[in-house]
Amino acid sequence: MSFSIVFTFVGYYLPGYKSGGPVRTIANMVEHLGDDFDFRIVTRDRDALDTEPYPDVKIDSWNTVGKAQVFYASQETLGLCGVARLLRETPHDVLYLNSFFSFGFTALPLLARRLGLAPKKPCVIAPRGEFSAGALALKAWKKKAYLRLTRAVGISSGLAWQASSQHEVDDIRYAIGNTANNIFIAPNLPSPLQNELQITSENNAIADDSYLRIIFLSRVSPKKNLDFALKVLGQVTVPVVFDIYGVIDDNAYWDKCSQLINTLPEQIKVFYHGVVNHKDVHELLSGYDLFFLPTHGENYGHAIYETLAAGVPPLISDQTPWRDLDEKGAGFVRRLADFDEFVSVINAYAYKTDDERTFFQKSAHDYALQVASGSEVLEQNRKLFQLAACGE
Numbered sequence: 001m002s003f004s005i006v007f008t009f010v011g012y013y014l015p016g017y018k019s020g021g022p023v024r025t026i027a028n029m030v031e032h033l034g035d036d037f038d039f040r041i042v043t044r045d046r047d048a049l050d051t052e053p054y055p056d057v058k059i060d061s062w063n064t065v066g067k068a069q070v071f072y073a074s075q076e077t078l079g080l081c082g083v084a085r086l087l088r089e090t091p092h093d094v095l096y097l098n099s100f101f102s103f104g105f106t107a108l109p110l111l112a113r114r115l116g117l118a119p120k121k122p123c124v125i126a127p128r129g130e131f132s133a134g135a136l137a138l139k140a141w142k143k144k145a146y147l148r149l150t151r152a153v154g155i156s157s158g159l160a161w162q163a164s165s166q167h168e169v170d171d172i173r174y175a176i177g178n179t180a181n182n183i184f185i186a187p188n189l190p191s192p193l194q195n196e197l198q199i200t201s202e203n204n205a206i207a208d209d210s211y212l213r214i215i216f217l218s219r220v221s222p223k224k225n226l227d228f229a230l231k232v233l234g235q236v237t238v239p240v241v242f243d244i245y246g247v248i249d250d251n252a253y254w255d256k257c258s259q260l261i262n263t264l265p266e267q268i269k270v271f272y273h274g275v276v277n278h279k280d281v282h283e284l285l286s287g288y289d290l291f292f293l294p295t296h297g298e299n300y301g302h303a304i305y306e307t308l309a310a311g312v313p314p315l316i317s318d319q320t321p322w323r324d325l326d327e328k329g330a331g332f333v334r335r336l337a338d339f340d341e342f343v344s345v346i347n348a349y350a351y352k353t354d355d356e357r358t359f360f361q362k363s364a365h366d367y368a369l370q371v372a373s374g375s376e377v378l379e380q381n382r383k384l385f386q387l388a389a390c391g392e
Contacts, residue, residue: 003038004389007092007121009105014065015054016047017278018247020219022098022128024278024302027066028189032378034067037385040090041065042083042105045072048247080117083108087118093389095123100130101146110155122388124184126162127299131171134296134319134336138222147175160388162186164299165321184387186380187321188300193309193372211241211269212350215288215312217281217303218295220248220257225294225317225336227253230260230270232294232342238350239267242292245276245284285310289357290349294336295319309368311361315345329363 010026012019030039040062045053057063057072064070071086087095087109095113097106106125112118129135136143150156156176161183163169172180214233218224226244233242248254261270276284281303285291291307291314298304298320305322307314313331316322325331334341352360371377 004093005038006094006096008041008096010098011105013043018275019048021302025188030068032189039068041068041070045074078104084112084117097125100127114155124160124388129297129299131175132297184384186384187377190305190372211239213288214242214290214292217245219246221250223296226257228294229292233268235343236346242270244272247275282310285312288312290315308364311365313360313364328367330367
């Protein structure tokens with residue numbers, strides 16, 4: 001039986017985990033659709049910020065990883081000639097790119113096609129929330145210049161686009177213009193739920209003078225808005241332990257956050273724990289009362305889904321697809337302009353009874369179960385590649 005070959009370029013992939021969402025996005029897609037499509041993935045030979053390659057993979061060669069074939073490219077291979085050679089020598093029906101602003105993993109493949117160095121097969125590009133207003137506002141002048149350059153060179157025309165929601169469809173059209181006339185809505189596929197929710201007295205940690213336990217689990221970068229979270233905690237009146245997990249990919253930004261940490265009142269305890277392996281995330285999350293991510297923009301937010309799956313209500317901005325948490329009783333969504341609302345949610349949650357906490361925990365987990373069991377999203381992703389392979 002012949003399967004359509006989806007040739008995927010993504011900056012990081014398994015066994016990497018430090019870069020966050022994109023790794024989970026592609027890994028989940030392969031797990032769900034790997035029996036329907038032949039996924040061949042080109043990625044870096046090392047994890048985010050690592051200086052050495054993975055020790056247990058074949059570099060500049062194909063490796064079987066789950067249901068996919070993965071090419072771990074050395075730094076020497078990731079130039080225009082090397083990328084063009086991979087495109088020529090790897091048979092494929094669809095080219096799948098997982099960023100717009102990635103030079104090595106999007107611009108170079110598109111440029112190779114534009115220059116006639118590689119075949120022009122149907123191409124789907126997933127900007128992964130990069131065109132949201134909050135994301136575009138970060139390093140705005142560089143992104144505007146890059147957008148103008150891609151239009152001038154003509155590498156962004158004739159593409160199909162993947163959006164996670166109607167909001168992202170609007171963002172893509174605003175950023176790209178009239179050339180973005182072929183957009184598919186195919187939300188990210190969630191990780192399978194493997195654990196039943198276990199609620200014990202340890203989940204309801206706050207009582208009398210004990211601390212409310214809050215976790216930030218994401219990259220430490222301006223887009224994720226950790227500094228906003230720290231400013232909110234500076235106005236909170238209840239005792240809080242705030243644990244930060246995630247790779248620091250902007251040292252200047254972390255210095256700014258560190259200065260804010262040093263100004264926090266005595267009842268706010270902040271700890272940075274580094275990066276957590278994805279296999280340990282569920283158990284880690286289950287020990288917290290709230291998840292706090294006032295992000296400037298997410299096209300999905302895998303950490304939000306995994307937080308719900310662990311039965312922990314998220315407190316997030318309205319710049320993600322998870323905008324119905326309040327009506328589901330599963331968490332709290334607030335506008336970034338409403339700073340005091342974030343403060344109020346944390347103060348109020350500290351004094352909720354065990355029964356009230358249990359309601360939120362069960363509602364969060366039930367919502368994750370609903371998302372995980374939905375067949376519509378799976379079919380949308382399947383059709384994304386079926387229609388793209390047919391040139392529709």
